[in-house]
Amino acid sequence: MNKRLLIHLCWMMLLLSGCWDENDIEERGFVIGTAIDLVEDQQANDNPTLKMTNQFVVPAGIGLPTGAGSEKKAFTNLSKTGESLFEIIRLMSTAVGRAPYYEHLKLIVVSEEVARQPDLFAGIMDLFIRDQEMRREMRVVISEDKAQKILEIEPETENLPVMYITNVMENTTKLAGLIDPARIGEIHEHLLEPQSYVIPRVFSSDDKIIFNGGAVFHGESNRLVGTINLEEAAGLNLIKNKIEGGYFKIEVDNKLMVYELKRVKSNIEINANDPEDINIEITIDAEGNIGEMFGQKSLLDKAYLSKIERKVSERIEQVVNNTIKKAQEDLKLDFFGFSEILKRKHYEIWNEVKENWDEGDNIFANSTVKVKADAIIRTTGATDRVKDQGSE
Amino acid sequence: MKSFKYADEKIGEKEIMIAVPSMVIGVGILSLPKDLASATVASDGWIPLIIGGFIAILMTWLVAKFASGFVNQTFLTYASSIATRPVAIVLTFLFAILFLLITAFQVRQIADISKQYLFDRTPLEIISLAFLLVVMYAVSGSRAGLFRLNVMFLPIILFIALSVFVFNLGWFDYEKLFPVFKTGFNDYVKGLNTSVTSYLGFSILWFYIALVDKPKKAPKMAAIGMCIPVVLYIMLYLLCIGVFGREVTANLLYPTVELAKVVDIPGGFFERFESIFFVIWIMAIFNTASMALDVAVLAINSIFSKMLKAKILFILVPIVYIISMLPQEIVEVNSFGAAMSISMLFYSVLVFALLFVIAKVRGVKRDE
Numbered sequence: 074m075n076k077r078l079l080i081h082l083c084w085m086m087l088l089l090s091g092c093w094d095e096n097d098i099e100e101r102g103f104v105i106g107t108a109i110d111l112v113e114d115q116q117a118n119d120n121p122t123l124k125m126t127n128q129f130v131v132p133a134g135i136g137l138p139t140g141a142g143s144e145k146k147a148f149t150n151l152s153k154t155g156e157s158l159f160e161i162i163r164l165m166s167t168a169v170g171r172a173p174y175y176e177h178l179k180l181i182v183v184s185e186e187v188a189r190q191p192d193l194f195a196g197i198m199d200l201f202i203r204d205q206e207m208r209r210e211m212r213v214v215i216s217e218d219k220a221q222k223i224l225e226i227e228p229e230t231e232n233l234p235v236m237y238i239t240n241v242m243e244n245t246t247k248l249a250g251l252i253d254p255a256r257i258g259e260i261h262e263h264l265l266e267p268q269s270y271v272i273p274r275v276f277s278s279d280d281k282i283i284f285n286g287g288a289v290f291h292g293e294s295n296r297l298v299g300t301i302n303l304e305e306a307a308g309l310n311l312i313k314n315k316i317e318g319g320y321f322k323i324e325v326d327n328k329l330m331v332y333e334l335k336r337v338k339s340n341i342e343i344n345a346n347d348p349e350d351i352n353i354e355i356t357i358d359a360e361g362n363i364g365e366m367f368g369q370k371s372l373l374d375k376a377y378l379s380k381i382e383r384k385v386s387e388r389i390e391q392v393v394n395n396t397i398k399k400a401q402e403d404l405k406l407d408f409f410g411f412s413e414i415l416k417r418k419h420y421e422i423w424n425e426v427k428e429n430w431d432e433g434d435n436i437f438a439n440s441t442v443k444v445k446a447d448a449i450i451r452t453t454g455a456t457d458r459v460k461d462q463g464s465e
Numbered sequence: 466m467k468s469f470k471y472a473d474e475k476i477g478e479k480e481i482m483i484a485v486p487s488m489v490i491g492v493g494i495l496s497l498p499k500d501l502a503s504a505t506v507a508s509d510g511w512i513p514l515i516i517g518g519f520i521a522i523l524m525t526w527l528v529a530k531f532a533s534g535f536v537n538q539t540f541l542t543y544a545s546s547i548a549t550r551p552v553a554i555v556l557t558f559l560f561a562i563l564f565l566l567i568t569a570f571q572v573r574q575i576a577d578i579s580k581q582y583l584f585d586r587t588p589l590e591i592i593s594l595a596f597l598l599v600v601m602y603a604v605s606g607s608r609a610g611l612f613r614l615n616v617m618f619l620p621i622i623l624f625i626a627l628s629v630f631v632f633n634l635g636w637f638d639y640e641k642l643f644p645v646f647k648t649g650f651n652d653y654v655k656g657l658n659t660s661v662t663s664y665l666g667f668s669i670l671w672f673y674i675a676l677v678d679k680p681k682k683a684p685k686m687a688a689i690g691m692c693i694p695v696v697l698y699i700m701l702y703l704l705c706i707g708v709f710g711r712e713v714t715a716n717l718l719y720p721t722v723e724l725a726k727v728v729d730i731p732g733g734f735f736e737r738f739e740s741i742f743f744v745i746w747i748m749a750i751f752n753t754a755s756m757a758l759d760v761a762v763l764a765i766n767s768i769f770s771k772m773l774k775a776k777i778l779f780i781l782v783p784i785v786y787i788i789s790m791l792p793q794e795i796v797e798v799n800s801f802g803a804a805m806s807i808s809m810l811f812y813s814v815l816v817f818a819l820l821f822v823i824a825k826v827r828g829v830k831r832d833e
Contacts, residue, residue, distance in 0.1 A: 209726060418644070
């Protein structure tokens with residue numbers, strides 16, 4: 074190599090070194106969960122004051138997989154208040170040694186109090202959608218109580234509360250009433266579209282998280298207007314074809330029996346020829362098996378099985394009808410996405426009715442909804458009877 | 466330092482087939498779904514995409530067919546023989562300016578997008594300068610080498626686009642594609658405008674066909690090459706609508722980048738897919754920018770044939786850099802891009818019509 078090349082290479086090093094966006098991983102404070110609450114206002118401000126609590130991971134507290142970890146907690150929560158979340162985030166950076174880093178944010182908890190404020194929910198979500206550090210996979214839940222309390226849960230099985238909560242959320246196959254966790258990407262869709270929607274609702278008790286149905290948001294104002302309980306949420310899931318599992322308790326001949334759902338398929342037909350009287354027909358086909366029974370009668374009897382199947386179908390219809398009743402009479406909101414189906418299948422009629430669908434004349438509340446369920450029992454489990462017939 | 470010399474400065478028909486999609490696929494597709502979705506209802510945007518695609522394929526074929534009638538003649542030579550030398554010089558010069566604008570736009574867009582997603586604190590000026598210097602280095606070398614780079618990069622680019630497609634199928638909800646055919650006629654026209662301008666790039670054929678060894682099959686090859694972006698764009702567009710829905714697609718600035726961000730390979734061992742997507746897509750934009758700059762250099766060089774290529778480059782690159790830094794914010798960048806594509810489209814069609822008609826009237830002989 075000649076000398077000139079060497080000199081060139083040397084001064085080039087000046088150009089090639091350095092990086093504006095250098096950020097060492099050791100100096101990053103990973104935020105995995107955030108909670109947003111409302112603070113009572115001392116000064117009469119126009120904008121509500123918010124409190125943001127971030128959960129930071131403390132790497133030293135996670136310890137080794139062998140369990141020989143330290144006594145330190147694996148997380149720390151930090152709160153700041155302000156009018157804008159961006160402002161709070163920046164204020165927070167001045168209080169922690171590690172710069173907060175949001176790319177691994179997994180969970181956003183918003184308190185019901187905040188969601189009930191006019192125009193606030195969409196404003197809060199804005200930052201999480203707009204900022205390029207945020208991902209569209211973050212989950213959003215609504216907490217009944219202060220949102221901060223959810224992040225303060227100290228689970229026994231896991232180090233990090235947020236990990237514990239997201240793991241519990243994945244268990245939607247166990248309970249029919251667990252609403253699919255809302256991703257921020259979906260919420261972006263909901264915010265942009267006029268349909269009403271439901272976000273899972275939680276509360277904490279005894280260091281455990283409890284999923285309690287869902288919070289119903291008004292599509293136009295994006296404001297929490299009502300809540301549904303677990304059973305109503307099950308009805309919602311049945312209609313929306315979102316069931317991955319669950320069970321129904323029924324009583325056959327005064328004996329308790331549990332039907333375990335394995336597969337559910339729902340079909341919604343909307344007959345909208347007459348915009349004044351829209352007919353919505355929901356057919357639900359369920360498939361499952363007997364999970365538990367307290368009776369002693371043999372199940373390997375066609376007539377008896379049909380009887381149970383009928384009971385299950387009736388139960389499903391009852392659950393779904395209750396949810397629809399709640400939507401039509403109580404909340405007067407279509408949070409099932411019927412208007413979306415109307416838009417997809419009957420675009421012209423949707424254009425006619427969209428202004429008055431679940432507000433104004435409220436065509437939705439006055440439409441006829443028919444539910445028909447058909448449940449079948451595939452197997453009875455590993456055994457026919459567990460007890461002998463006893464006194465029967 | 467000595468640069469490696471390729472055997473000759475000739476390219477084959479296959480290189481033309483690769484060069485056309487390499488030129489077309491650039492920053493356009495990153496924001497295209499947004500513009501199309503805001504004009505149309507639900508998934509109807511695929512109709513303007515396919516019609517625009519046909520127009521683009523047809524134009525590609527026509528231009529290639531016309532240019533390949535003059536074997537191994539540069540644009541300036543055959544344009545002079547058709548429509549006198551002064552006219553040909555003006556036409557060539559305008560082409561050079563348009564291609565410089567394309568380069569500037571690509572440089573600016575990639576700098577904007579990388580700043581948005583990758584380098585939060587690095588100044589825009591530095592990102593675009595770094596990118597432009599690499600493009601300049603590529604152009605300063607052998608032209609045939611540039612084509613070989615295309616051949617090398619395009620399969621990788623298509624592969625990464627395909628992976629985005631496959632990994633997103635899990636989020637795909639076909640119901641979001643409905644209702645179909647509900648867009649009004651005027652909105653289709655608006656969408657068509659967006660889609661046709663996104664397929665621009667066939668204009669390179671005016672200049673590159675001259676380099677083809679035996680251009681007999683070049684028109685067919687170029688048309689086949691044009692099919693690649695058409696299919697790719699329709700796939701990515703439908704994917705955007707199916708994953709995000711029409712409303713969200715119309716509101717995301719770069720829906721295609723967001724698609725890459727959504728990718729989440731199960732098991733959690735690979736999460737940040739967009740970083741790879743970016744690296745690869747910068748290669749695509751590099752191809753587009755370097756070819757556009759190269760054509761500009763080629764055009765200027767054909768006018769001032771005595772000037773050294775390196776000298777032309779050193780004059781042009783600062784101009785490109787200044788143009789790319791002129792727009793102040795995103796709205797100005799977008800209107801700059803729109804104005805540039807529209808003028809490129811009309812100019813290409815105009816030049817074709819002009820040369821074709823004069824050649825027919827004056828009976829200029831083409832060797833076929």
